[in-house]
Amino acid sequence: MTWELIINLLSWACFLVGGFFLFVGALGMLRLPDFWARLHAASIIDSAGVGLILAGMMLQTGFTLITVKTLLIVGFLLITGPTASHAVASAAFVSGSRPKDIVEDATIEPAKPEKKKRAAKTARKSKS
Amino acid sequence: MSGIYDNMLIIIFGIISSMLCAWIVHHLKLFDVGAPLIAVKTLKFAKYVFWLVVEIGKSDWNIAKVILANDINLQQRLIRVPVGEGSDFSKMLYANSITITPGTVTVETETDCFIVHALIDETADQAALADMGSRAFATQRGEN
Numbered sequence: 001m002t003w004e005l006i007i008n009l010l011s012w013a014c015f016l017v018g019g020f021f022l023f024v025g026a027l028g029m030l031r032l033p034d035f036w037a038r039l040h041a042a043s044i045i046d047s048a049g050v051g052l053i054l055a056g057m058m059l060q061t062g063f064t065l066i067t068v069k070t071l072l073i074v075g076f077l078l079i080t081g082p083t084a085s086h087a088v089a090s091a092a093f094v095s096g097s098r099p100k101d102i103v104e105d106a107t108i109e110p111a112k113p114e115k116k117k118r119a120a121k122t123a124r125k126s127k128s
Numbered sequence: 129m130s131g132i133y134d135n136m137l138i139i140i141f142g143i144i145s146s147m148l149c150a151w152i153v154h155h156l157k158l159f160d161v162g163a164p165l166i167a168v169k170t171l172k173f174a175k176y177v178f179w180l181v182v183e184i185g186k187s188d189w190n191i192a193k194v195i196l197a198n199d200i201n202l203q204q205r206l207i208r209v210p211v212g213e214g215s216d217f218s219k220m221l222y223a224n225s226i227t228i229t230p231g232t233v234t235v236e237t238e239t240d241c242f243i244v245h246a247l248i249d250e251t252a253d254q255a256a257l258a259d260m261g262s263r264a265f266a267t268q269r270g271e272n
Binding site: 024 | 181184185188191192195196200202204205206223224225227228229230231233234235236243245247
């Protein structure tokens with residue numbers, strides 16, 4: 001009885017904290033200024049939100065076949081999530097998009113601000 | 129995996145589809161089958177995953193603080209992170225670890241470095257990234 005209570009409390013803590021991180025991620029999607037920053041909000045949802053909620057589900061199911069399946073879901077998400085965000089980021093980078101108000105950019109040689117985009121493109125071409 | 133093993137038709141469908149997938153991948157010659165996974169040190173890999181989960185938790189909290197702050201204060205930067213010699217698998221592991229950690233995203237991979245986008249000052253820490261890299265590379269046999 002007490003064991004069940006402990007498990008229930010733990011899983012509810014997981015659900016609540018995971019829900020909090022999902023909310024924070026969604027808020028970040030709206031509040032952050034540009035594409036590059038929003039990518040990080042998606043990353044929060046990917047790792048903390050989904051991870052904690054699935055951990056809570058695992059605690060609820062106990063040790064059964066469903067737990068194994070949930071673990072597999074976590075594993076696949078940990079592989080596919082970053083791969084997808086890398087693909088999106090890479091596409092944005094290749095198409096010449098750069099973060100707003102960037103502090104430091106190691107990818108371009110100092111160029112005139114209005115020619116920034118073109119300089120980045122030619123720099124990439126010469127490398128590849 | 130569904131716990132239902134008494135319906136032969138479904139099991140046969142499962143076997144056929146998994147064999148079809150395996151054959152397609154083999155036929156496309158997408159990758160060197162099995163070699164990098166065999167070289168993984170299981171215990172070290174488990175340790176690495178555990179360490180990574182803790183790191184993800186920490187930076188989750190950092191980025192959550194940034195999002196919830198009254199005025200959003202970002203120091204976005206694109207940095208080059210040097211990558212040592214290593215197998216494709218450990219490079220993949222390193223790049224994916226960087227991306228899954230909130231605050232850093234691997235944008236582009238080049239032969240000897242990754243271009244990483246960092247959201248705030250704390251996450252643009254070359255030393256911490258290099259530490260993550262050495263841990264990722266240590267999971268492979270024959271590399272340290």
